[in-house]
Amino acid sequence: SITLQHGAHRIGNRTDAGMARWRSLRLGQFIHWGLYAIPGGEWKGKTYNGAAEWIRSWKEMPQAEYDNLYKQFNPVNYQPEQWALQAKNMGAKYMIITTKHHDGFCLWPSKYSRYTVASSPWKKDIIGPMVDAYNKNGIDVYLYFSIIDWNHPDWRASPKTPADSIAYGRFKVFVKNQLQELLTKYPTIKGFWFDGTWDDSWKNDGAFSDELEQYLQKIHPGLIIGSRLRADEKGARHFDSNGRLMGDYEQGWERKLPEKIADIHGNDWEGVMTIPENQWGYNARWAGHIKSANELIEMLVKSTSLAGNFVINFGPKSDGTFRTEEVQRMQEIGQWMKVNGAAIYNGGYAGFEKQDWGYYIRKNGTDSVFMVVCNVPVSGDLRVKLPQQTTLTHAATLENPAQAITPEVTGKNEYFLRLETKNFHTPVVILLQTSRNTGNDNGRFEKAK
Numbered sequence: 347s348i349t350l351q352h353g354a355h356r357i358g359n360r361t362d363a364g365m366a367r368w369r370s371l372r373l374g375q376f377i378h379w380g381l382y383a384i385p386g387g388e389w390k391g392k393t394y395n396g397a398a399e400w401i402r403s404w405k406e407m408p409q410a411e412y413d414n415l416y417k418q419f420n421p422v423n424y425q426p427e428q429w430a431l432q433a434k435n436m437g438a439k440y441m442i443i444t445t446k447h448h449d450g451f452c453l454w455p456s457k458y459s460r461y462t463v464a465s466s467p468w469k470k471d472i473i474g475p476m477v478d479a480y481n482k483n484g485i486d487v488y489l490y491f492s493i494i495d496w497n498h499p500d501w502r503a504s505p506k507t508p509a510d511s512i513a514y515g516r517f518k519v520f521v522k523n524q525l526q527e528l529l530t531k532y533p534t535i536k537g538f539w540f541d542g543t544w545d546d547s548w549k550n551d552g553a554f555s556d557e558l559e560q561y562l563q564k565i566h567p568g569l570i571i572g573s574r575l576r577a578d579e580k581g582a583r584h585f586d587s588n589g590r591l592m593g594d595y596e597q598g599w600e601r602k603l604p605e606k607i608a609d610i611h612g613n614d615w616e617g618v619m620t621i622p623e624n625q626w627g628y629n630a631r632w633a634g635h636i637k638s639a640n641e642l643i644e645m646l647v648k649s650t651s652l653a654g655n656f657v658i659n660f661g662p663k664s665d666g667t668f669r670t671e672e673v674q675r676m677q678e679i680g681q682w683m684k685v686n687g688a689a690i691y692n693g694g695y696a697g698f699e700k701q702d703w704g705y706y707i708r709k710n711g712t713d714s715v716f717m718v719v720c721n722v723p724v725s726g727d728l729r730v731k732l733p734q735q736t737t738l739t740h741a742a743t744l745e746n747p748a749q750a751i752t753p754e755v756t757g758k759n760e761y762f763l764r765l766e767t768k769n770f771h772t773p774v775v776i777l778l779q780t781s782r783n784t785g786n787d788n789g790r791f792e793k794a795k
């Protein structure tokens with residue numbers, strides 16, 4: 347390995363209580379809300395084919411007109427208590443809110459910028475009431491913060507001249523001030539979700555990203571910050587030039603998930619997912635494939651089975667309400683979580699041989715392993731192959747009333763489970779009680795006591 351001043355400062359996952367809590371939450375709600383919700387992917391009768399929150403970069407959008415949208419920001423139907431209740435009913439245990447996206451508009455009245463809600467017809471702080479409402483409903487809050495700031499005169503994607511470097515130096519002070527301000531105003535937040543860190547200016551200044559992260563941890567110990575903030579002194583991002591993860595979890599899984607346990611290299615990780623193919627901010631026209639609740643539930647289950655968190659994104663409208671499809675997804679996911687949440691919260695990698703019918707999730711630190719069945723085989727037989735010295739002592743569905751299952755046992759520590767009902771509308775969860783090093787002959791299924 348090479349000597350690095352600004353690479354990873356820790357090998358392996360964090361072991362403190364704050365990170366253990368993050369690891370137990372598993373399901374999060376991402377919210378992208380800002381001026382981009384006003385055009386909602388359309389402008390003067392034309393449709394923008396990119397992601398709605400990027401419309402400012404569209405050639406058909408005059409930047410000055412976009413930048414003046416703050417004069418229209420007035421979410422008269424914004425009700426943070428309703429937002430928080432809706433998220434609680436979905437089963438989300440944490441929420442990530444865009445305090446400032448790439449366009450630079452701040453949803454809090456920052457004293458370091460005039461480009462904030464304070465200058466809008468709404469005038470009031472959006473973030474504070476949201477943090478309070480979500481915390482009151484037992485949901486942890488993380489603040490999304492974009493380093494890219496298209497509105498700030500000192501932002502540079504790639505400084506070219508000495509004057510650029512001086513301006514960018516001022517910008518870095520501005521970033522540090524805004525982050526310190528967010529921590530002071532909203533002390534209950536659990537971490538930052540950084541974005542917009544791919545440009546040369548940031549990538550080639552690993553020292554600053556390292557110093558910034560240490561500064562934030564110093565003023566607010568225990569903050570949880572993903573790998574997207576950091577670059578090392580050689581411009582490596584997420585993983586330093588020795589291949590070691592920087593930050594507290596791998597934050598690169600955006601609109602994609604790992605396939606198998608080897609893909610996560612033992613690191614904590616989080617996947618963030620849009621319901622349409624690629625829209626984070628509100629887009630009036632949802633085109634392409636819109637993920638169903640079952641698809642999102644399966645992604646949540648897959649993430650949990652691979653020891654990661656899964657965050658579903660929502661893009662409220664400019665008036666502060668949610669579109670019907672998003673309300674429906676939250677309700678349907680919430681109904682499934684009410685019955686099966688025990689398989690998700692505190693869930694992790696089981697270490698069993700993956701089967702086609704779905705995913706195994708181990709309740710952390712126990713011999714309780716959940717089978718989440720997403721694909722019922724035409725045979726109706728669900729094969730369970732257990733590691734050596736592990737036997738199955740009991741099996742039953744999670745639903746009410748629980749349906750006990752007597753597995754068929756084969757000699758090779760292999761079991762076949764059959765489900766009575768055939769017509770499923772959502773993934774079915776079966777709880778397996780296992781025991782290890784029992785010493786009895788392999789595979790003997792002991793009748794439920």
Ligand SMILES: C[C@@H]1N[C@@H](c2nc3ccccc3[nH]2)[C@H](O)[C@@H]1O
Pocket residue numbers: 378397399400541600618626
């Ligand atoms: C979490 C997501 N990250 C932002 C983003 N911008 C990108 C530009 C290029 C490639 C990927 C991107 N992700 C999206 O706008 C959203 O905020």
